[in-house]
Amino acid sequence: MNSRQKENQALNGQKIRWVSGRQQEIFYISVISLLGFLILTVLVKQHRLAFDLAIISSVQSFETPLLTDIAKGLSFIGSFGPVLMLCLILIAVLYWILGHRTEIFLLIGVVFGSSMLNLLLKGFLQRVRPDINRLVEITGYSYPSGHSMAAFSFYSVSAYLLWRHMNSRIGRSILIAIAVTMILSIGVSRIYLGVHYPSDILGGYLASCAWFGFLVCYYERRMGTKD
Numbered sequence: 001m002n003s004r005q006k007e008n009q010a011l012n013g014q015k016i017r018w019v020s021g022r023q024q025e026i027f028y029i030s031v032i033s034l035l036g037f038l039i040l041t042v043l044v045k046q047h048r049l050a051f052d053l054a055i056i057s058s059v060q061s062f063e064t065p066l067l068t069d070i071a072k073g074l075s076f077i078g079s080f081g082p083v084l085m086l087c088l089i090l091i092a093v094l095y096w097i098l099g100h101r102t103e104i105f106l107l108i109g110v111v112f113g114s115s116m117l118n119l120l121l122k123g124f125l126q127r128v129r130p131d132i133n134r135l136v137e138i139t140g141y142s143y144p145s146g147h148s149m150a151a152f153s154f155y156s157v158s159a160y161l162l163w164r165h166m167n168s169r170i171g172r173s174i175l176i177a178i179a180v181t182m183i184l185s186i187g188v189s190r191i192y193l194g195v196h197y198p199s200d201i202l203g204g205y206l207a208s209c210a211w212f213g214f215l216v217c218y219y220e221r222r223m224g225t226k227d
Contacts, residue, residue, distance in 0.1 A: 023220050030213025037206035052197040059191045071189040078147040078186035106219045114153035118146045134194035145196045148204030151186040155179040
């Protein structure tokens with residue numbers, strides 16, 4: 001074996017190694033999320049999710065005018081218009097303030113790719129929305145939830161990108177807490193309003209988690225990690 005062949009073999013060996021342990025963990029989480037989504041989808045198609053109605057009834061048992069207004073507000077925040085505005089704000093921060101322009105492509109890929117994926121999945125699966133004490137009127141299919149996918153995609157990728165520019169452990173903890181709170185709150189608001197089954201929300205989280213994780217792994221392999 002000559003020196004050129006040894007060099008090529010070494011390079012090939014490097015290509016199959018993970019950039020970091022974190023990247024490997026993200027990849028495994030993505031695979032598990034994808035498998036979870038596929039299993040949940042089978043159960044949805046076979047109507048084997050008895051807990052859906054029980055959770056809807058439990059969540060809506062707390063119905064009050066104030067909670068209804070809060071749920072409508074959270075639902076609005078998770079809709080396309082506000083998410084688009086938040087994306088534009090984050091793009092401006094990344095481009096002009098932090099000067100990390102390549103991260104914009106990851107943001108766009110995660111958020112808008114997730115939106116397109118949701119449309120494809122809904123069109124293919126065509127699950128009818130629940131019709132139990134619906135507090136707002138809405139059209140379209142139910143599974144997976146577009147709001148939960150948009151919330152998970154935007155707040156996850158936002159937390160990830162901002163995390164890379166934070167050194168404070170407290171700041172990072174606050175960032176993660178805000179992201180998790182917004183993701184869960186928007187999802188629960190859709191159940192409260194009666195426009196989604198809990199499995200719709202869970203399916204949206206799993207699908208977005210898989211999409212987000214795979215894109216982050218690809219991004220870090222191309223650009224490198226920043227702990």
